[in-house]
Amino acid sequence: MAVTVRVPGLLADQAGGRKEFEVEAADVRGALEALPVRDLLFDERGELRPLVNVYVDREDVRGRDGIETALSGSETIRVVAAIAGG
Amino acid sequence: MAPSILVGTRKGLFVLRGDEDRREWTVEEPMLSGWEVFHATEHDGTLFAAANNFVYGATVQRSTDGGKTWERSEGLGLPEETGLTLEKAWHVEPGHGDTVWLGAAPGALFRSDDRGANFEPVMSLIQHETRDRWNPGAGGMCTHSIQVHPTEPDTIYIGISAAGVFLSEDGGQTWAPKNKGTAADFSEDDRFPEVGQCVHKVLLHPDQEGRLWQQNHCGVYRTDDKGENWERLEDNGLPSSFGFPIAINHLKPDQAFVIPEDSVRGSEGEVGGGDRVTTGGRLGVYRTDDGGQSWELASNGLPDPAWVEVLREGMASDRRDPVGIYFGTKSGSIFVSPDEGGEWIEAARHLPAVLSVEVAEW
Numbered sequence: 192m193a194v195t196v197r198v199p200g201l202l203a204d205q206a207g208g209r210k211e212f213e214v215e216a217a218d219v220r221g222a223l224e225a226l227p228v229r230d231l232l233f234d235e236r237g238e239l240r241p242l243v244n245v246y247v248d249r250e251d252v253r254g255r256d257g258i259e260t261a262l263s264g265s266e267t268i269r270v271v272a273a274i275a276g277g
Numbered sequence: 278m279a280p281s282i283l284v285g286t287r288k289g290l291f292v293l294r295g296d297e298d299r300r301e302w303t304v305e306e307p308m309l310s311g312w313e314v315f316h317a318t319e320h321d322g323t324l325f326a327a328a329n330n331f332v333y334g335a336t337v338q339r340s341t342d343g344g345k346t347w348e349r350s351e352g353l354g355l356p357e358e359t360g361l362t363l364e365k366a367w368h369v370e371p372g373h374g375d376t377v378w379l380g381a382a383p384g385a386l387f388r389s390d391d392r393g394a395n396f397e398p399v400m401s402l403i404q405h406e407t408r409d410r411w412n413p414g415a416g417g418m419c420t421h422s423i424q425v426h427p428t429e430p431d432t433i434y435i436g437i438s439a440a441g442v443f444l445s446e447d448g449g450q451t452w453a454p455k456n457k458g459t460a461a462d463f464s465e466d467d468r469f470p471e472v473g474q475c476v477h478k479v480l481l482h483p484d485q486e487g488r489l490w491q492q493n494h495c496g497v498y499r500t501d502d503k504g505e506n507w508e509r510l511e512d513n514g515l516p517s518s519f520g521f522p523i524a525i526n527h528l529k530p531d532q533a534f535v536i537p538e539d540s541v542r543g544s545e546g547e548v549g550g551g552d553r554v555t556t557g558g559r560l561g562v563y564r565t566d567d568g569g570q571s572w573e574l575a576s577n578g579l580p581d582p583a584w585v586e587v588l589r590e591g592m593a594s595d596r597r598d599p600v601g602i603y604f605g606t607k608s609g610s611i612f613v614s615p616d617e618g619g620e621w622i623e624a625a626r627h628l629p630a631v632l633s634v635e636v637a638e639w
Contacts, residue, residue: 201311201330205349231333234362235354242332272332 194222196268202228219245220258222268232270242273278638280595282613282624283324284605285314285633290326292344293625299601299615302624308344312336316590319637320371325393327366327379335366337379339393352396355385359403368590369393370423373430380420384411384437388449399449402435407454407472414438414475414494415550421589424481424489434489434504439475442491442504455504462495462518462543477521478589485530490569492523492535492589494550495543499533499569510569511537512544516556519549522592526600526617531568534575534594534602534618536587537561554584562604564618575618590633605631 193213203210206227216222223232223245232243239245245252246269252260282293282302289307296302312328319325324340326347337350355361361383368380379387379396385403387396402420411418422436431448434455441456459474461467475494482488491498491507496518498507511518517537526532537556541547555561559581563572585606592604602614609628612621 201333204311205347207346228333230349230351230353231330231336234334236357236362240332240334 194262194264194266194268196222196226196270198226198228198270199272201272202231202270205231216262218258218262219247219252219260219268222262223258223270244271244273245269246271280597280601281319281637281639282593282603282611283317283319283633283635283637284611284625284628284631285317285326285590286609286629286631287313288629290314290317290328290344291625291628293611295613295624299595299597299613300622302611302613302622304625304628308340309338309347312338314632315366316368316633316635318369318371318635319639320377322639323392325369325371325377327369327381329365335363335381337366337369337393337396348394350379350389350393350396352389353379353381353387355398355403356400359398359400361385361403364417365419367419367421368423370425372425372433376430378423378425378433380423380435380437382417382419383413384408384418384420384440386420386423386435386449401445401450402443402452405443405452407440410470410472411437411440412473412475422476422479424479426481427483434479434481436476436479436491438477439473439494441472441474442476442479442489444504455500456507457505458500458507458509459491459493459498460495460509460543462546462548478523480523480525482525482530483527488530490523490525490533492520494519495548497523497535497569508569509543510565510572511542513565513570514572515563516561517541517549518543518547519553521589522587522604524592524594524602524604526594527596528598528600529566529617532564532566532600532617533569534562534564534592535572536592536604537563538586554586558582558584560585560606560612562602562614562618562621575614576621577619578614578621578623579612588632591631593634593636595636595638601636603634603636605634607631 426432564575
């Protein structure tokens, strides 16, 4: 089953205007790496950029297994940029 | 074709469209909103932007349809063996043919041979033998100046804060420091080291062979022998050693423009960079017409009083006759002189903080 991934406006702009994606993935990392904006989510070492927050069904993945959190196939994943800066 | 000004700002990329006289300007809606555009340029109908976001990192973005759509370049990242990670994309410089260069932080250089679709790190520079003597500037260790010889594709000059000027004459396979005569006034033990100078901007004159100009943290310089020797110039009439941008005239090799900040002079043993606003409480552009042997204030039309900042990428010149000079301020104004500094026009105001200015006939 596919999971739904929703991205914020700036990433949607970089993905041709698309805000929502249906992807097949076994874990959160796989779901994010399936996106056309994966280069904006991960650095060159393959680490999730520190100011990128990820929620699975409204729960912060940091409270679970991070981006190694397993998926059953029906979840909604949201990418949210940290609120910071000016 | 009327000129356009590409303005990189903290809040996206703006384009100003001018009339043929370069006196009337209109501002278009911003592109790349949400991105800090450190530098933007145009080449053969393609727009390039070194665009950074504090969440999503450093990118180079390209548009072939006038900015309606953008594609990110691939390959931007530093190999694990370097121990470095890419911080910011600083400056995009089209080379000959399909080659495009990217200067980045920390002290990095990338090369593309497919018009910017893909980049590869230039390891010969990134792992330069002198790297352990480079220092980061206040804005990070940035490769900000890339000057490609107009007729010799393998000859490239780069400027890095604070590593100095380097020259490659083999297409980037090797790099030689070219800093003799440029001071590191902030150094306690060696004011004239081989590397470690805080170069702010380097420009190669397109027609006068061997001539480059440099605005440094510690002075303004000119070389006539491809960087083998630099002559320090600010004691010839400039109010300060410190500043960021410099502009030149492609028709008049002896003409250059700087915007001094602070009120310090390296010849008096002082190091600038403490204030970082335009000297004397005015927005003062200084011009030389004799290769830096004398400088005069060329600020007719510029605000006074004013305490303004202009960044290293914030000044440019066009290829017209008379040459137009353009610069943008961190307070969001764009100024244009259509007559080589004779008078200035405020082409735009109330933009976000200006990070870069380039001129395109596009």
